[in-house]
Structure formats: structure tokens, C-alpha cells
Amino acid sequence: MRTVYVDNNATTQVAPEVFEVMKPFFHDLYGNPSSMHFKGGEVQKTSVEAREKVADLIGASPDEIVFTSCGTEGDNAAIRGTLENYPGKRHIISTRVEHPAVWTLCKYLEKRGYRVTMLSVDREGRLDLDELRAAISDNTALVSIMYANNETGVTFPIEEIGQIVKSRGIPFHTDGVQAVGKIPLDMKRITVDMLSFSGHKVHAPKGIGVLYIRRGTKFSPLLIGGHQEKGRRGGTENIPYIVGLGKACQLAARHLEEENNRVRFMRDKLEQGLLERIPDTLVNGDREHRLPNTVSLSFEYVEGESILLLLSNLGICASSGSACTSGSLEPSHVLRAMGIPFTAAHGSIRFSLSIYNTEEDIDYILEQLPPIIEKLRDISPFWRDYIKASSKQ
Amino acid sequence: MWDYTEKVKDHFVNPRNVGEIDDPDGIGEVGSLACGDALRLSFKLDEDRRINDVKFKTFGCASAIASSSALTELVKGKTLEQAEKITNNDIAKYLGGLPEEKMHCSVMGREALAAAIANCRGEEREKEEFEIVCNCFGISDREIERAVKENNLHTVEQVTHYTKAGGGCEGCHPKIRDIIAKVWGEKEETPVLAKPAKGKKLTNIQRMRLIEETLEREIKPALRQDGGDLELIDIEGSRVIVALRGTCSFCPSADFTLKQYVEAKLKEFVTDDITVEVEE
Structure with a gap:
């Protein structure tokens, strides 16, 4: 794999x-x-x-x-x-x-x-x-x-x-x-x-x-x-x-320039690609002042540990600020301090890249993650309620 | 990474009976987005009033989804009377066990089932008086009491693993301690397991009672977790003679367990000079 x-x-x-x-x-x-x-x-x-x-x-x-x-x-x-x-x-x-x-x-x-x-x-x-x-x-x-x-x-x-x-x-x-x-x-x-x-x-x-x-x-x-x-x-x-x-x-020191160009480019491609492919996705944190390798995204109405395990089954290693992954019962203190709503905090996923990643890696995630979120949203009781409520408006 | 059984992984990746039944006979909903997991269970009865179709929707981690899926498999074909006997432990057992920190997922399953059955019977759920103990997760004293009784819980940490209560600001820990003390009231009050102060000699009767108590409360439950057991045969002074039962009777490391665990525990709780022997 x-x-x-x-x-x-x-x-x-x-x-x-x-x-x-x-x-x-x-x-x-x-x-x-x-x-x-x-x-x-x-x-x-x-x-x-x-x-x-x-x-x-x-x-x-x-x-x-x-x-x-x-x-x-x-x-x-x-x-x-x-x-x-x-x-x-x-x-x-x-x-x-x-x-x-x-x-x-x-x-x-x-x-x-x-x-x-x-x-x-x-x-x-x-x-x-x-x-x-x-x-x-x-x-x-x-x-x-x-x-x-x-x-x-x-x-x-x-x-x-x-x-x-x-x-x-x-x-x-x-x-x-x-x-x-x-x-x-x-x-x-x-x-x-x-x-x-x-x-x-x-x-x-x-x-x-x-x-x-x-x-x-x-x-x-x-x-x-x-x-x-x-x-x-x-x-x-x-x-x-x-x-x-x-x-x-x-x-x-030698790779700093690469980190700030190629890695940043891959991170941006991943972020943009996921925002386009998965509705109701939020970026957590100030995009202007941010490390070039990191993006934290929240997929609303699903839970982070489930996403991570399904990603892991496909060979993709990421992490989450959800409660269940840490063994504690509350989501990450960082996201809570930022006032990220619970609907989003539990479904947060962090991707952090390095110079060893390639664009093929990014393409692979862009291909594999959307169906995972779709599957979990189908199981989630809140997703249909949310869709129903928003279609009435 | 959590140590999930193959069965948990299977029910997580391929959950059974996902969905919602239109016009259900019973529907139960527990948990919330804020809490990090939620389950909506709906079912339909056939003409014999057996559950013939059941569906779930769950927001939560892998073990929450697997527990919900397991629950639907467990209740299928059962009458309401049979279904309401299902405990959270049945759900955990069906999955080959859950990490202790995830037991609250099985409790959520049980709570949703109780709510759906009550809804089917047209009862108001939780008619009894209750008080919210844990404000972070909205857990009532009734729920904590039930989990403590059904799962033989003795510490606040265990209660948190099973119900989530106390897992947030921790402000309710004293209240949870009180509930545990209330549930196990009679036992906790008899200070049988209190080792007498140094220098004080135990009477023979006291010593024997203390050995029995220690075996029952401290030692046997741990052995039983691995399918083992032991029986107290005799007490001669400081010699405790036992017979090995269950998996212990053919376990190659039974001698080790006997010396390192059973004897050590008895020395700790009774007196330092205790030795343990197996019946000839």
C-alpha cells in the first residue's frame, strides 16, 4: 500500500x-x-x-x-x-x-x-x-x-x-x-x-x-x-x-527556500482542492500568517477519528483536533480557544507536509478524502438535518 | 492509536443498517454535536411486535459507529421485552471488547435503545426525578448511577470512561465520588479491608475474614478477566491453601501469578507473613 x-x-x-x-x-x-x-x-x-x-x-x-x-x-x-x-x-x-x-x-x-x-x-x-x-x-x-x-x-x-x-x-x-x-x-x-x-x-x-x-x-x-x-x-x-x-x-537551512516555495505550493493545492471538492469545509487559522507546511481543515458534521482511521486504511497519515483521538473527551484546546464551533472542532483534520512529499501525494489525498467525508456524512444524523434545513431556506 | 478489535474495525468500515426508517414505531436520539457523539436509532415492529427493521445514524468516532452497528444487529428479531434487557456490556462483548476509554460508546447505544423503546410505548423518558451532575456533557445522576451499578465501577476515571461525566472541567468529580459511595454504600462502610495499624495483632477470625475479602474483592475479579479463577480451600495460620480453577488450572505461568500476584496482594492487605500454596 x-x-x-x-x-x-x-x-x-x-x-x-x-x-x-x-x-x-x-x-x-x-x-x-x-x-x-x-x-x-x-x-x-x-x-x-x-x-x-x-x-x-x-x-x-x-x-x-x-x-x-x-x-x-x-x-x-x-x-x-x-x-x-x-x-x-x-x-x-x-x-x-x-x-x-x-x-x-x-x-x-x-x-x-x-x-x-x-x-x-x-x-x-x-x-x-x-x-x-x-x-x-x-x-x-x-x-x-x-x-x-x-x-x-x-x-x-x-x-x-x-x-x-x-x-x-x-x-x-x-x-x-x-x-x-x-x-x-x-x-x-x-x-x-x-x-x-x-x-x-x-x-x-x-x-x-x-x-x-x-x-x-x-x-x-x-x-x-x-x-x-x-x-x-x-x-x-x-x-x-x-x-x-x-x-x-x-x-x-539549505531547504528553507524549497520549504517556502514547493511545500507551500503543495499545501495550497491541497487546501484549495479540498475546499473545492468538499462542501461545508472550513480552514482553521489565519491564512496570511501561517507556516508554509500546515493546514487545519474542519469538515462539518463528521468526527475526526473516523476520518483519520479511514484515511489510515488508505495509507494516509494525518492528525485531528477531535476529542476522540486524544483520549480526552473534549476537542483541542487550541480550536476551542479560537471559538471554532463544536460542529467543526470535532471534525478537524491537520495536514502537515514536508519536503519529502510530492504532488502525487497531494493528488492521492484529493482523490481519496472526498468519498470518505461523503460516507461519514451519510452515516451522521446531523448531515441530513442540516441539508433539509438549508434546502427549506 | 487505539487498539480496536477486528470486529470493531469491520463494523466501522462496513456498518450494518445505516439509515433512518420513515414512519418508525420507535425512535430514540441521544448525544449531541457538542458532546462529540450522537446516535439516532429507529425501528419498526412486525405483527408479532418483534423488531423487524432497525436503522441507525451516528456522529462519532470509529467505536461509536461500530457500537451502533452492533446494536442494530443485536436487537433485530427481538421483542421489546427482550431488547430492553440488552446492556452496554452486550454491545461491547459482541464487538470482542472496546478500549475502556471508549466504553461510553456502548453506553450511548444502550441509552438510545432505551429511548427508542420508551418512545414506542408512548412513555415519557426519564419520568423519575433527575439532576444534571456533569454540565459539560449533560449527564444526570441517574445515568451515572446506572452505569456504576451495571458495570461495577468504583472510580471517577471509570465513570468518565463509561459515561463521559467528569471528562470536561472536572468540577463534578466530588459529586461523582458521592454517587459511587452511595451506590456501594453498604460495602464501602464496612472497613473490612482496612489493614490494622502496625503492631496491632489480628484475631484469627479477623484474619480469615480479611483473607476472604481480599480474595473476593481484589484478586478473583482480576483473574476472571483472563478466564481464570481460584477457590479458597483452607487457612492454616499464615498458610493460605487454594485450588486453581478455569484457565489458571492449566496455565504455565500459574505459579508466577500465585506468588507475584495472589500472595503479594494478600501480603499487602492482610499480613506480611502470608504464603499461598496450591492444594495437593
């Missing part, structure tokens, strides 16, 4: 070039970079090069890069490592559409006495920057706002937000997991103090991530131990994965 993988915001395939450069570090090059002998020396050099490649992708200096185990670790380290430095300040600002790595942590901190302002978004998933300005107080310890939303692909104006936050002298963290590798980022140009991201969203393996910490930012480590990462994250460096991530970031 043909496989069409369009769930790249969940995870990506490891690029063959990445896997290739990692291999020697599992047998010949197994040294610990901290060791004084030559086995340590031979891996030390490669890890330095990898750090440079990672820094280059986001316009940072190598010494501002801290390797972590995943995006969640980066988010936790940034938020908790900042709060520890401002014990007198008990207020955090974030948004209602953050990834659980930030959202759940904020809820956790709220239970422990912090006041958390969750900024709202409009129907298109956009922030109101006046609400941010009004929320900042002398008691604010940190602002954490994601760069791009994992479910809708909507990007926030991080540059402008950075300036607002900086003008009040408050540390600013952004969860960049979905943005890095998909849109150009330059830490020299924007005022972000910390940015976290993850390897497995950019064709490196799972189990490696990065926390960028701008020079001069107050930070306390989450993992206390050895001197690794200049004391900002204890624990022996995960050399094979660091090398792999270095390669992945180098490739991502």
Missing part, C-alpha cells in the same frame, strides 16, 4: 543523510568528549561543528546553544530556570493556544501559587497585542509565547512581541518547535531571550532538542550535574544525536 505521510508537525522521518553521519558514533567514535585521551578528542571536534550548524540555522552563536533531550525539556528548562532567578515575581504570561509542554506547566505553576495570564486569541487564532501590553506588570517574571502553533500553523508576531516585552525588561521565551526549519529565524534580529526546539520535527531523530539562551540571560539549570553545556545542562552529551541534529539543521 502507498504511504502518504502528512503528519510532519507530529514527527518527521530521519533524513537519510542524517542517519548516515550518525552511524560511526555508535561503534568507532564512542568516546566521551570530556575525556582527555584521543577517543574523547575525536568526538569533541565533531560536536563543536554540529553546534555551529545548529547555531547557524537560527542566527545564534554556538555558545548560546544548549542541547536538551526534547522540546518539552527545553520549555521546562526555560520557564523554570527563569522563575528561579526571580523569586520575588509571581506572574507569568502565556497564551491559551500553547503546546501542552508550556500549557500544562503553566497550569501546574498556577496550582503552586503563580498567577498566570493566558492571552486569548481571535477566531483566526491571532493575539491582541494590546492585551499583552495590559497584562504586563511589575510582578511579571516571564513571558512565554509560541512562535508557531502546532495545530493550525498560525505564526505569532514574535519580533513585535519581543520588543514589547523587552521594553519592560522582562525575560521572553518562545516555543519554536514548529517554526524552526520551516521559516527563517534570526536571533540576531529579534529580541528573544530563549527559544526551544526539537530535533525530530526537522528530520533528526527523537531524543534531542535545543534550548537557545541569549548571552547574558539569567538562567538556572534544570539538570544539575557535570559541567556539560557550560553548566547549563548536566549529563553526558548525546553525541550521535547532536551530530545528527547538526546535519539536520544544515539541511534545513
Whole structure:
């Protein structure tokens, strides 16, 4: 069966070039970079090069890069490592559409006495920057706002937000997991103090991530131990994965233009094609400010898990913000924060492309999805009611 | 990904009896778009007052569609009296089981059937007094009580899996806990299973009662899930002698289960010196 993988915001395939450069570090090059002998020396050099490649992708200096185990670790380290430095300040600002790595942590901190302002978004998933300005107080310890939303692909104006936050002298963290590798980022140009991201969203393996910490930012480590990462994250460096991530970031930098042209073209073709072929379909999120690879669509009066399973039977891998797919009973907090009606939220499907997709993939989805929606609407009790009601008008 | 049985997948991909009956003898509708699943069940009776045609329409996930399809197959040819005996467990069993988090799909089937039968008889549904406990999903105390009783539920999490109640803002969790306590009231009040404080010695009678209780409440239900069982033969001091029944009697890992599970549970709930032996 043909496989069409369009769930790249969940995870990506490891690029063959990445896997290739990692291999020697599992047998010949197994040294610990901290060791004084030559086995340590031979891996030390490669890890330095990898750090440079990672820094280059986001316009940072190598010494501002801290390797972590995943995006969640980066988010936790940034938020908790900042709060520890401002014990007198008990207020955090974030948004209602953050990834659980930030959202759940904020809820956790709220239970422990912090006041958390969750900024709202409009129907298109956009922030109101006046609400941010009004929320900042002398008691604010940190602002954490994601760069791009994992479910809708909507990007926030991080540059402008950075300036607002900086003008009040408050540390600013952004969860960049979905943005890095998909849109150009330059830490020299924007005022972000910390940015976290993850390897497995950019064709490196799972189990490696990065926390960028701008020079001069107050930070306390989450993992206390050895001197690794200049004391900002204890624990022996995960050399094979660091090398792999270095390669992945180098490739991502090369592919940025392709991502923003060919991938965007395929995404637009998919979106337009589905809107034309399937009636009562909505696009979730601001189409103007959006990652080039992501589209979230809602097919009214059907439920997302059913769509996903029928797609999966045809080899198509996508995801949904419906309640049933997550094991929780309520649809995605992101779509609810946007005020997407329940009729649409339960039937939301996210397609997230990568450079490994082809136009044939898109044609295949355009051919296979419409009959699936038609079949499920035939089973749905609300569809006929809706058709009846609209034909009376 | 959910671990659905082949039967669930089959009924999802090829649902039986989809549609709506024009001029039905009974029609029942439960759930809503907001809740994420809904089922409309309609049927027609033949001259012997047996259900001879039944159709469904469902909005929901794969297991909701499969449960509805299974329900229509189960009620076909039955009288109303026979049909109303169908429980949500019958629906789950027909499908070879459902993931626990999806049991509410089978409950939805049962609720729709009850509503359709009531409609057929011209009764007003839910004449009894009820109070909405879970505002997020609109679940009443009656529905929770029934699910707790019929499915032997003991935790809020289980109630959420079976009825959805408590799966939203979680504000009703204390009320759900109260309902569970009320249903199992008599049992929960007798603190038989409370291990006495350290140093306090159990009398022989107390020890034997505690062993029996632990076997009944903690151990046997778990063994029965895999088709196994055991019987208490004798208690001699701290030696508990049992006989293996069901699949346990020929299970190659029965020794392991006996030591790692049965004995461990008894040590946990009764006293540390308990050993378990199989009857010679």
C-alpha cells in the first residue's frame, strides 16, 4: 500500500543523510568528549561543528546553544530556570493556544501559587497585542509565547512581541518547535531571550532538542550535574544525536527556500482542492500568517477519528483536533480557544507536509478524502438535518 | 492509536443498517454535536411486535459507529421485552471488547435503545426525578448511577470512561465520588479491608475474614478477566491453601501469578507473613 505521510508537525522521518553521519558514533567514535585521551578528542571536534550548524540555522552563536533531550525539556528548562532567578515575581504570561509542554506547566505553576495570564486569541487564532501590553506588570517574571502553533500553523508576531516585552525588561521565551526549519529565524534580529526546539520535527531523530539562551540571560539549570553545556545542562552529551541534529539543521537551512516555495505550493493545492471538492469545509487559522507546511481543515458534521482511521486504511497519515483521538473527551484546546464551533472542532483534520512529499501525494489525498467525508456524512444524523434545513431556506 | 478489535474495525468500515426508517414505531436520539457523539436509532415492529427493521445514524468516532452497528444487529428479531434487557456490556462483548476509554460508546447505544423503546410505548423518558451532575456533557445522576451499578465501577476515571461525566472541567468529580459511595454504600462502610495499624495483632477470625475479602474483592475479579479463577480451600495460620480453577488450572505461568500476584496482594492487605500454596 502507498504511504502518504502528512503528519510532519507530529514527527518527521530521519533524513537519510542524517542517519548516515550518525552511524560511526555508535561503534568507532564512542568516546566521551570530556575525556582527555584521543577517543574523547575525536568526538569533541565533531560536536563543536554540529553546534555551529545548529547555531547557524537560527542566527545564534554556538555558545548560546544548549542541547536538551526534547522540546518539552527545553520549555521546562526555560520557564523554570527563569522563575528561579526571580523569586520575588509571581506572574507569568502565556497564551491559551500553547503546546501542552508550556500549557500544562503553566497550569501546574498556577496550582503552586503563580498567577498566570493566558492571552486569548481571535477566531483566526491571532493575539491582541494590546492585551499583552495590559497584562504586563511589575510582578511579571516571564513571558512565554509560541512562535508557531502546532495545530493550525498560525505564526505569532514574535519580533513585535519581543520588543514589547523587552521594553519592560522582562525575560521572553518562545516555543519554536514548529517554526524552526520551516521559516527563517534570526536571533540576531529579534529580541528573544530563549527559544526551544526539537530535533525530530526537522528530520533528526527523537531524543534531542535545543534550548537557545541569549548571552547574558539569567538562567538556572534544570539538570544539575557535570559541567556539560557550560553548566547549563548536566549529563553526558548525546553525541550521535547532536551530530545528527547538526546535519539536520544544515539541511534545513539549505531547504528553507524549497520549504517556502514547493511545500507551500503543495499545501495550497491541497487546501484549495479540498475546499473545492468538499462542501461545508472550513480552514482553521489565519491564512496570511501561517507556516508554509500546515493546514487545519474542519469538515462539518463528521468526527475526526473516523476520518483519520479511514484515511489510515488508505495509507494516509494525518492528525485531528477531535476529542476522540486524544483520549480526552473534549476537542483541542487550541480550536476551542479560537471559538471554532463544536460542529467543526470535532471534525478537524491537520495536514502537515514536508519536503519529502510530492504532488502525487497531494493528488492521492484529493482523490481519496472526498468519498470518505461523503460516507461519514451519510452515516451522521446531523448531515441530513442540516441539508433539509438549508434546502427549506 | 487505539487498539480496536477486528470486529470493531469491520463494523466501522462496513456498518450494518445505516439509515433512518420513515414512519418508525420507535425512535430514540441521544448525544449531541457538542458532546462529540450522537446516535439516532429507529425501528419498526412486525405483527408479532418483534423488531423487524432497525436503522441507525451516528456522529462519532470509529467505536461509536461500530457500537451502533452492533446494536442494530443485536436487537433485530427481538421483542421489546427482550431488547430492553440488552446492556452496554452486550454491545461491547459482541464487538470482542472496546478500549475502556471508549466504553461510553456502548453506553450511548444502550441509552438510545432505551429511548427508542420508551418512545414506542408512548412513555415519557426519564419520568423519575433527575439532576444534571456533569454540565459539560449533560449527564444526570441517574445515568451515572446506572452505569456504576451495571458495570461495577468504583472510580471517577471509570465513570468518565463509561459515561463521559467528569471528562470536561472536572468540577463534578466530588459529586461523582458521592454517587459511587452511595451506590456501594453498604460495602464501602464496612472497613473490612482496612489493614490494622502496625503492631496491632489480628484475631484469627479477623484474619480469615480479611483473607476472604481480599480474595473476593481484589484478586478473583482480576483473574476472571483472563478466564481464570481460584477457590479458597483452607487457612492454616499464615498458610493460605487454594485450588486453581478455569484457565489458571492449566496455565504455565500459574505459579508466577500465585506468588507475584495472589500472595503479594494478600501480603499487602492482610499480613506480611502470608504464603499461598496450591492444594495437593
